[in-house]
Amino acid sequence: MFLVETKVGAIICMLLALLFLGTWPAFLTLLERRGRLPQHTYLDYSLINLLTAVVIALTVGQIGDAKPNMPNFFTQLSQIQDNWPCVLMAMLGGIFLGLGNLSTQYAFALVGLSVTEVITSSIAVVLGTTLNYFLDDKINRAEILFPGVGCFLVAVCLGSVVHSSNAADKAEKLETLANRFEGGIGNVIQSDYKEVDSCKDELNDLENGSDRGDKAKVGSAQYLMEVEDKRAIKVFGKSILLGLIVTFFAGISYSLFSPAFNLATNDQLHMMKRGVQKLTVYTAFFHFSLSFFLVAVILNIWFLYRPLLNLPKSSIKSYLNDWNGRNWAFLAGLCCGLGNGLQFMGGQAAGYAAAD
Template sequence: MLIVEDKGSAIALMLVSLFIVGTFPALLTLLERRGRLPQHTYLDYSIANLLAAVMIAIVFGQFGESKSGMPNFLTQLTQDNWPSVLIAMAGGVALGLGNLIAQYAWAFAGLSVTMVMCSCMTVVVGTTTNYFLDGRINRAEILFPGVACFLIAVFLAAAVHSSNAKDNEEKLRMSGNLHMDSVKKLFSGVVLLDPEIAKDRDTSAHNPIHQAKPGTAAFIIQLEQKRSIKVLESHKLLGLNLIFLAGICFASFLPAINLATNDQCHVLRNGVPHLVVYTAFFYFSMSCFALGVCLNVLFLYHPMAGVPASSIGAYVRDWNGRYWALLSGLLCGFGNGFQFMGGQAAGYAAADSVQALPLVSTFWGVVLFGEYRRSSMKTYILLVAMLSMFVAAVVLLIASAGHRKT
């Protein structure tokens, strides 16, 4: 079994996790903006995410001989470790629910702001919890100033969201030939087309706006026409409320993995080995998969947030963007696995440095989606302040990394 024990390797795994976990939300957002239903996308994502967990468990968890107190993956599947298994599965439910909510929050609040606020909430709540669960192996004088920086970044992110929303309203109001009434008429009575029919239909003739420049009123309405989640005229607080719910879920999953692998609550019987990180990750991903599939099959027929209804048959036939959805699930799965492996070695509080992922997501948001193009100077100042505070917080968390005694 491959066990990461030195701090340098742990930090390297965290940095790899940072990049790939920061990239998968951009792929999901890209598909939503191209009109693919979030239910279809999340079902594909869930399948690939579970596949990644199985690959990590079998390849790394079965590699080499078992170590003292650390059985190989397949051996642990037959042991009486169900209390820890249930804790790991609870963490998977938390992450699955958080990702599901975040998929809608990305649409209503934007990729950049959503990821920053969710990550900051994860650090403020989750990192503090992990610090005490890990027996204070991280340096508190460095860790908690970093947590404070994350907390400040939350308020700055809320201000960025509010300022950018006002900028978009002003653009629509100042536009001479694009009005909100016409936008409402444009999207009234939206229905889902069967993928086979939609593929053969020329939709360009129904699109009154072509080659709109990012950041303009025309671009905002063109995006609204294409995307599967309609966000114009939604309540300003809706996006922030979704972010808050997702952040609470994200703050719970890493402490659950910590408890499952280190058994701080002493729920296992004497002599039963603790769950190795690979076994915990496997059960974690199983529950995440089950939740994602059950809820999104329900949402196919009873959608929310104004998304059109669909069916199992339409999902199976919908290959438009499926490969991107599957890739996003693989990226998220491997990213979470690497984060857990690094956290087991250097402390799960330091592993929350992976919550720097909004730095990657914001890059993709600006480059791919034109977020904050032609915004006001106030929005730009708030955005720079938010990201600067975020960078300082991440540096402090990485610097607080300790070393767990095995």
């Protein structure tokens, strides 16, 4: 079994985790903007996330000699009759992450990728780091840790303000475009984007996917209309409050999964009997990812037939036949699985508060 036992190794793991965990949201956003149903994307994503955890457990968690008080993956997997309380705690962490990621997928559409990432990550750092600091018995230096936490708290407030400002700006641009059309198609004035010949022609072009040669300026009203027409989750008319509620729920869910994983591997609550070996990172990560996958399957199969936000209904058959963008969903799941695994490996060595 491979264990990260040095601060340098922990830092490398955490830096790589940041890279992977900062990449997968862009892939999910890309697929939603291209019109792929989020239920289809999330099922693919969660499957590869689980398979990544299995591969990690079977390689670095199993190959080689066991360490003192650190049994290999299969050995500890067979001891579930003794360590089941911590297994359940690891699975609870996976449920929190599953709910957070699922909410985030919809928040990306409602609030935007950049604002969602700022708010959810900041909430996770503020709450999760504080909880882990005390669970880790204050091994990290508070004078270094908490000024950073304070900065993230400010980021939560600023992110909320930015979302409100963006929503107001979009509404103003669309209202301006609507007012121009009210005066007659021939009176539409060319502004900071290419001239719109007619509303009917524009909508037909969007529906048929034809290219008129004139690309709308990014951020213009015409550009917003094109994005709205192509994307899976229609956001025009959705309230600012709805987007913020979904985003804050995702952030709170994120803030709880790491402390739950911390409790699963270190058993600060003394849930297991004396003498029972604590869960290794790899065993806990396997159960963590398993519950993540189960939550994803249960909720997204339900959402196939009872979709949220007026999305079209789908089916298991339609999902299985939908290969449009599946490679990107698989890549997102791989990035998430590797990122979480590296975060936990680094957290075991340097403290989960630092890993957050």
